[in-house]
Amino acid sequence: MLGRQRTLILFFALVLPVIRLKAQDSLSCLLRTEKNTSFAKVDELDSKAVRTDDHTDDVKEQRWSFHVQGTEIAQGQPGFHSPYAGTNSLKSDDTFKQSSSLDIYLGARLWSGAEIYFNPEYYQGFGLGNTHGIAAFPNAENYKIGQKIGDIFNAHLFLRQTFGLGGEQEELASDQLQLAEKVDISRITFTIGRLSVGDQFDANAYAHSARTQFLNWVLNDNGAFDYSADSLGVIEGATLELNQKQWALRYGIFDVPRVSNGLAKDGHFLKAWQQMIELEERYTILEHPGKIRLLSWLERAHMGSYRETLSDPSLMEDITLTRRYRYQYGFGLSAEQEITEDLGVFLRASWRDGESEVWQFTDVDRSLSLGLQLKGEGWKRTNDTVGLAGIVDGLSQAHRDFLAAGGLGPLIGDGKLPNYSPEAVVEMYYDAAVTKYVHLAVDYQFVANPAYNSDRGPVNIFSARFHFQF
Numbered sequence: 001m002l003g004r005q006r007t008l009i010l011f012f013a014l015v016l017p018v019i020r021l022k023a024q025d026s027l028s029c030l031l032r033t034e035k036n037t038s039f040a041k042v043d044e045l046d047s048k049a050v051r052t053d054d055h056t057d058d059v060k061e062q063r064w065s066f067h068v069q070g071t072e073i074a075q076g077q078p079g080f081h082s083p084y085a086g087t088n089s090l091k092s093d094d095t096f097k098q099s100s101s102l103d104i105y106l107g108a109r110l111w112s113g114a115e116i117y118f119n120p121e122y123y124q125g126f127g128l129g130n131t132h133g134i135a136a137f138p139n140a141e142n143y144k145i146g147q148k149i150g151d152i153f154n155a156h157l158f159l160r161q162t163f164g165l166g167g168e169q170e171e172l173a174s175d176q177l178q179l180a181e182k183v184d185i186s187r188i189t190f191t192i193g194r195l196s197v198g199d200q201f202d203a204n205a206y207a208h209s210a211r212t213q214f215l216n217w218v219l220n221d222n223g224a225f226d227y228s229a230d231s232l233g234v235i236e237g238a239t240l241e242l243n244q245k246q247w248a249l250r251y252g253i254f255d256v257p258r259v260s261n262g263l264a265k266d267g268h269f270l271k272a273w274q275q276m277i278e279l280e281e282r283y284t285i286l287e288h289p290g291k292i293r294l295l296s297w298l299e300r301a302h303m304g305s306y307r308e309t310l311s312d313p314s315l316m317e318d319i320t321l322t323r324r325y326r327y328q329y330g331f332g333l334s335a336e337q338e339i340t341e342d343l344g345v346f347l348r349a350s351w352r353d354g355e356s357e358v359w360q361f362t363d364v365d366r367s368l369s370l371g372l373q374l375k376g377e378g379w380k381r382t383n384d385t386v387g388l389a390g391i392v393d394g395l396s397q398a399h400r401d402f403l404a405a406g407g408l409g410p411l412i413g414d415g416k417l418p419n420y421s422p423e424a425v426v427e428m429y430y431d432a433a434v435t436k437y438v439h440l441a442v443d444y445q446f447v448a449n450p451a452y453n454s455d456r457g458p459v460n461i462f463s464a465r466f467h468f469q470f
Contacts, residue, residue: 062180067105069176069469071211073141074098075128080450080459086415088408090133090450090459099125099141101211103155105176113162117177123232124150128461134450135363135412136218136391136425138461140210144231144261144410153232158193168245176469185245192238197227200239200250201278202295205336206346206373207389211467213373215443216427218391222332223367224350226299228254228274229360231263248280256301259320260359261410266302271325274299288338295332295350300325303356306398310405317407319357328356342375346389354396363409363451366394371427383433391425395452403452412451421454423447431465441465 076096085091102122109115127142128134156177164184174180177199191200198208198221207219214220221227229235237254253275258264266272276297283290303326304319315321330352338344347370354365371389376382395403403409404417425448431441443463450457 060180061109061182062174063109065105065107065174065179067176067469068103069105069211070100070102070467071141072098072100072466073125073139073210073215073463074465075139075215075461075463077128077459077461080457082456084414084416084455086406086408086413088129088132088411088413088451089415089456090129094129097126097128097139097142099123099127099139100150101141103176105156107177107179109179110159113164115160115179117156117158117160119154119156119177120152121155122150122152123147132411134447134459135409135423135452136216136223136393136447137362137411138217138425138427138445138447139215139463140217140220141215143233145263154194155232155234156194156196156199158191158195160189160191163188163190185243187243189241189243190238191241193236194234195237195239195254196234197229197237197252197254197276200241201227201252201276202293202332202334202348204334204346204348205291206344206387207348207369207371211465211469212431212439213385214371214387214389214427214429215463215465216389216391216425216445217362218364218367218393218425219369219371219389219427221361222295222334222348222350223362223364223369223391223393224330224352225295225297225332226328226330226352226358226361227276227297228256228299230257230265231261236265246282248282250276250278250280252276256299257360258302260303260357272301274301285337288340290337291335293332293334295334296329297332298327298329299359300327301359303328303359305356306396306402306407307355309407310398310401317402317405319402319407326356328353328359342377343372345372346370354399358410363395363399363412364393365396365399368392381432383436385431386429387431388428389426391423391427393423393425393452395420400452414451414453414456417451417453419454420452421449423449423452437470438468439466441467 079092082092106118124147126146127139131142131144165186167186169182170185172181202222207214235255239252241250255265256272258266278295280293302323304322308322309315309319332350334348336346350367352365369391374386376384400420406415427445429443431439433439445461447459450459
């Protein structure tokens with residue numbers, strides 16, 4: 001514990017002086033207008049893409065909004081080498097699954113600077129292996145609990161209050177979780193309610209939506225970022241953001257599940273929580289915009305310990321018997337860079353301590369991913385997109401030993417792990433615009449060492465996606 005505290009103290013000792021200098025800069029000079037437009041806009045994000053010009057006074061505040069999206073994904077694999085399998089293994093004969101989602105997004109302005117959003121979602125379907133067998137799971141539209149008939153849940157219900165700090169203004173475009181409005185570039189935004197952590201943290205213009213971009217979980221979010229969420233990927237929390245022209249600082253505090261990847265919340269708010277802080281830098285290289293986001297999180301939850309479980313043979317690798325309130329922490333980086341108006345590249349890297357069980361996301365303790373996205377202007381298909389990316393994920397030594405002894409994680413567990421190897425994935429997709437509102441996509445993923453087990457695989461996964469929104 002002392003080593004963890006020293007690590008966190010060192011991190012905040014490095015980051016806080018940078019934040020203080022940034023705040024001093026923002027108070028001492030007037031922000032200048034910059035037109036930073038990324039060609040790849042993530043449709044599911046609370047959009048931060050903005051436009052500033054000499055006619056912003058003509059912009060009218062949007063009083064309410066209504067958006068709809070639907071996504072259908074079919075995914076299969078033809079079989080693979082599998083000399084043995086365990087409880088949480090992907091079975092070689094599990095060859096096809098599908099998933100469906102349908103969302104309604106409602107937004108309304110309450111008073112000056114205040115907005116409320118409600119997003120009911122219908123979902124149906126299962127992931128390959130019932131969302132087991134691969135840590136970097138190949139379909140981020142699949143939840144950890146599948147539904148044969150389908151169900152409806154509350155994906156978002158939150159209040160957002162924006163406080164302008166004066167100076168230059170910009171437009172925020174209408175989007176699924178954003179009313180069109182004109183706001184001060186220098187502003188503070190407070191959000192509270194039922195949220196997705198990814199709405200504001202660990203964003204990336206080129207890889208953050210399985211509905212329009214890459215399908216893999218670890219290309220939508222940093223692999224080792226065990227972010228707060230229930231089994232459906234959302235949870236209650238509050239965030240505070242200070243936005244400036246060249247940078248932004250975000251803080252969030254969220255509830256956590258009562259059990260690993262569970263639906264029920266812990267409820268002990270003083271003992272169980274996750275806090276995170278993210279610093280975003282915006283810059284240009286040869287007039288091409290880029291962003292770097294540095295993220296750190298600290299969580300306290302009723303988690304089990306890999307080492308404590310292994311040290312007592314009578315527990316039979318049942319990590320739930322060692323659960324008590326303990327801490328986990330980690331760090332992440334997300335970077336994006338426009339190369340040309342049609343080509344952009346991205347990189348993510350993350351690390352978590354890996355001493356306690358994974359509580360919310362997936363069985364990854366170290367992760368690196370990078371890739372590119374190309375628009376179809378070169379072949380006269382302006383609204384088409386091609387993506388290519390690679391992932392390498394790893395585990396802490398304690399996590400490896402636990403799986404080797406027969407332990408189970410939320411997604412993986414082959415019953416043994418005699419030959420550990422990093423799990424590696426390559427994904428490529430082509431997304432074609434049929435109309436302004438309808439897209440079709442094909443996707444291929446190659447998975448080496450599924451569940452970090454070089455005895456099994458590789459797995460070839462083929463997918464098709466239908467998506468509409470308006």
